[in-house]
Amino acid sequence: MAMTLTSELPAAPVVAPDVTLASLSEQVSGRVLMDRAPLWWWAGFGFSFTLFTLLVIQMAWLFVNGIGVWGVEIPVAWGLAIAEYVWWIALASGGTIVSALFFLTRSPWRSATNRIAESMLLSAAPCAGLMPIMHLGRPGLFYWLFPYSTVMGVWPQARSPLWWDFICLIYYILMSIMYYYTGILPDLATVRDLARSRFKQIFYGVLALGWRGSSEQWRNQRTVYAIMSAIMAPMVISVHSVVGLDFAGGLTPGWHDTQFPPYFFFGAVISGTAVIIMLTIVVRWGYGLQDVLTAYHFNAMAKIMLVGSVMLAYAYVWEAFGPIYGSDVAQKTEFFQRAFGFTAPAFWSEKILTVVIPQLLWLPAVRRSRTLLFLISGGIIVGMWQERFVFTTSSLEHNYMPSYWGRYYPTFWDWACLAGTIGLFLTLFFLFLRFAPIVSIAEMREVIEEERSK
């Protein structure tokens, strides 16, 4: 697979020919070590942080007044928070797929983008993790899901998909942090070595854990990183499948469907890649990394996105085929309500944004245009949000009991929660951008050496 994928890519260089080992280190570390951040960083960070404060206010309001401030009700007991949980975790998973799966395939384009992907993943994971906790009726007691021996003598209920999900999420976040750290270790040492101020030397020195660059250390780091990649790649698939089981394990028409785990994974591939493309475009522009993040990368990621959208199209066909072919009246009604009822605008625009428009990526010209890529990626992310929203709420709205059908209207605080978590995501990403090397220097060195040896 690795060979075919690489050989299809154009002859464009993975890295500009004038980049040397030293200039690379200077260029990447320089962004971390600069004394004053550029204006665009401050603007972006300021905007993000403002949104983040909205999240704090929203949480305070929510915790003081109760879950009733959101639009959730009976029967639609899960609303935006759960839809967004799935959305965020899909973005995060996309990051892992790019960074771990394509490490295993030894795709050269991955070296320059994996750090962006991982930073994105670590920014998105807390947003995902917050959602299920905020949405609890008694959020202070979320820790009852931990398998620890309490005075109540009650262990978590292992048959519940929510518990599987909780365990998966915890492991996923912990593993992601370790994976990121293992990868960034040599780069932190590079930054330490190039740092001039005492504070930064100590700060990055501590973080670098005494990395000296000995061959022994390199060998260990590479081994651990490879093993972790081998764990992370299948794990992200299973984590996202378990998220799918939160729904597939339910009895609600529209959820009770075996295709959910792969369906969710397809969604993760496309939306994760989309957000990485968007962030890469921003970083490349902001930090002037045109030499390192080349057309080669965008071309490769656009193709991944295209593959994702085709996979998603396949899932959409099954989304319709199951209920229509099946004999269950409730499933059928639910699907027709979803597609032609109240949620129809969201349902159809989501299909257009995530499947129809991305077909433009078959054209090399579109793959080369960063503006179009940015717009298509943005559309995919919005479309994926709509998709999560539609299947979460529409299924509950059109449940088995016609007498108890419902209608979900998000309130101001629902939207504040969405805006706030976007703020949290961007805030974290801007911090990564400012304080950690955003391109893997160590891996890029390998690429440069490989290019040179050609």
Added chain:
Amino acid sequence: MTHQARTYWRNLEELAETPEFAAIVEQEAPRFRDILNAFDRRRFLQLMAASMALGGLSACGPEAKRRQLLPYVEEPENVIPGRNRYYASAITQDGYAIGVLIAHQMARPIKVEGNPDHPASLGAASAIMQASILQLYDPRRAQSIIGHGNITAWEGFVSALHDRRNALKARHGAGVRILTGAVSSPSLTAQLAALEQQFPEMRWHQWEPLHRDNEYASAIASFGRPVERIFDVSKADIIFGVESDLISATPGWLAYARHFAAARRPTETGGAMSRVYAIESTPTLLGAKADHRLAMRPSEIVASLRELAALVGAGPQKWSEQNQNDARAAWLRAAADDLIKHKGSALVHAGREQPVEVHVLTDAINGALRGFGNTVRLIAPVTAGASSKRESISQLAEDMASGKVDTLLIINSNPVYDAPADLDFAARLSRVPFSVALTLYEDETALACTWRIPATHEYETWGDARAFDGTITIQQPQTRPLYGGHSPQQVLAILLGDLTPDSYTLERNHWRQRAQQEGRGDFEAFWHEALRVGVVPNTAASALSLTPRPATAFELPPNVGNSGSKLQALFRPDEGIWDGRYADNPWLLEMARPFTRLTWDNAALIAPSTAKRIDLETHDVVEISVEQTKLRAPVYVLPGQAPDCITLSLGWGRTAGGLSVGVGFDAYRLRRSAHPWITAITSITKTGERYRLATAQSQDRVLGRDLIRESTLEQLNSSPETVVRKGKPESLYPGYQYPDRAWAMAIDLNSCIGCQACTIACQAENNIPVVGKDQVLAGRIMHWLRIDRYYSGPADAPDIAFEPMPCMHCENAPCEVVCPVHATVHDHEGLNLMVYNRCIGTRFCSNNCPYKVRRFNFYAFAYTNDRPHESWNPQVTVRGRGVMEKCTYCIQRIRTTQIAAAREDRKLRDGEVVTECQQSCPTQAIIFGDQNDRGSAVAKRKATPINYVLLEEVNTLPRTSYGALIRNPNPAIRDERS
């Protein structure tokens, strides 16, 4: 207290008298407002000094004799925490008693249940009866005596009234008027009779907005004297309802409903089942159960009934000769044939809204069908002075206008709000110099009177009342007056010269005298037994041997009067708040109405075809004018409503009295004395405004799900196995075993009449909070047990089915597997339990419940409900915010009974555990018990061929199962529907 023309204050005491401060007191501590208003600083100090000085003397007061403080060192006998004690009493509706047993926990009344020994209850309790306990505790009840705008002590009122009495004596009571509701109380009637003796010029008026004048007026026409008609529904094989409230409101309806349902359970009657026909303008509970129902405008009902009378030989033949060929005539002919075939076991019943003529025709038809003595029994009127309430109030209003009234006592009546609009009662009342309102709330009438006295609730005082069949119950107080109320007997006693009236003594004296007259032997023994059982033995009225004069129907005017206008309005009692007197009761306000499923509002009910014609839909606001009066009301399009008839329910749009102020619209404004029930609508215009009505049900139809299984009696008797198709539950896993007990419930759809008693009973028993209209709109209503109403067939003439939905207690409960914290689990007897303390509120259980019976505390609803803490049921946890809850099969009742049986070292008997819904159900539609016990009632019901479970295909194995709806159509009537 008088501070004139000061615009500044010098000290805090003066500041304290600002209206703002008074408003704060009113809001924060209503119990202190008396103090605020009654005292200034000096008065307060004077009284404090006096009370210090006289402190020792207080033990000598009359109160001390009645009050006893008992140390808990020796437990009071039988006051056991966690165990109910029951006290019999009665509640009145329409003036008629319905026997209740009131459950006390630790000596405080908690719960109302029907008294099985009482003929009007037979153990059942309606929604209104269930909610009466909340009214007892209602903190919004009137709490202070106010005379001429000032808060006064009781003694102040006593002396004022007594002074008045002396003045009146001289003129033999000229100018004295007493206005009451319908009164069946023997003691109150005796007092009024004594008053009439003392004051020969005094007049006693009666007013009930939902009066049954037409029934009495027609009785005079038919029988020559006012009588009550009592029905023996168990003998009726054919029931023909004319806008009938036979199983929804007429006195005795709970008992009628019981017999009605018993005759419609073919699996228990050996294949027999009564047949019901209904003609009506707006769906009634009887109409919903009818095998054949025709919706028609009020003015068409008379014509149809004339036709029917002619067909059964009770009216002139020519009445049946018009419209020979239309579908309605064929329908009526078939019904008439059926009625004739069942002479002696047929019953025709008309509701109170129907005009005199309809009732006369009803009597004539019942006479022709040999109903009297079989299905209908006549007794002397149970309520005192059963004359026309309409005439009575008109007379009073006229006299007030002409200045003939100078002293008016209004007892538990609210004429300012509910008297006919043309009487202009409020303006005329203001001309009465001395008016007293004894009312439960500071309602419209109380505010318009010079004196307002808080009345006692029926559960707070001694009294008596008669049931629909004449049976007397002596009402015993369940608690001392919570808000300092006084009873009607006490107030009347003052007029009779008693300055320290005490309702206990009054009541006992009355009965001592009466028991002596009737030769009832030892009074104490009689008294104790009457109180204990809740029924005074042998007081049921004996049947009068009267039959309608055969010619009455023939003497009716030859033509049916036509109203001229095409659109007619029909006034109806509200199913929850009745005539408005329960309008402060949040349980009843939030109770979803059986047909509309509306909460917190009334609406103008309109047929789908009419709505289409005048381009209206639900939530549109219209302006309805009747003559000059205009009324704005939201529209609700109701399937089954007669075309061109708009039903307006009464009792809403109050302007004083508490919670319900401004809720809904006031249909009384359109109601005139000449047209109390049915009136022509001058015009109806769409305003273009929208008003959001909050309903508790989403879709009206089953949408292809097998939720309501329905069949005919014929099919049931010929091939019972085809009535419900049953699948075989399949599973890869072995099922759980329940070797000991297996609790289960069986609900008979055929018996359920949709009266909502179970919903409110469940709310009372299980401490279910009220959420308010906004939260109902937000989809957060909390009822554990709801009654779904489904339609089938055409929108203008649908078949209606009711389906009570408690928790199904599935053996494969989908809620349990998805809870991550074991908050909902199964027990060894098959109960699906909710452990509130473990719940963290993921709400996955609710998502996963196919039946949608789980309710979530999105806010701390229970903690914000405005009711005293002592009114909650201590047997059941009050749930906090963020916790899921649902029907528990009344686990507290199961456990209490199990513990009692264990203490007595015996097995539980079948029928010993009674869930609250089962207890309250008038029709015994709900049966609960151990399905492992082959002989149990629930196992027997489940063994019938019509038993089925909901959503069998989901394989949840519910413990709650349903008995299919069986209809008994007349083969001679072919409906358009399949």
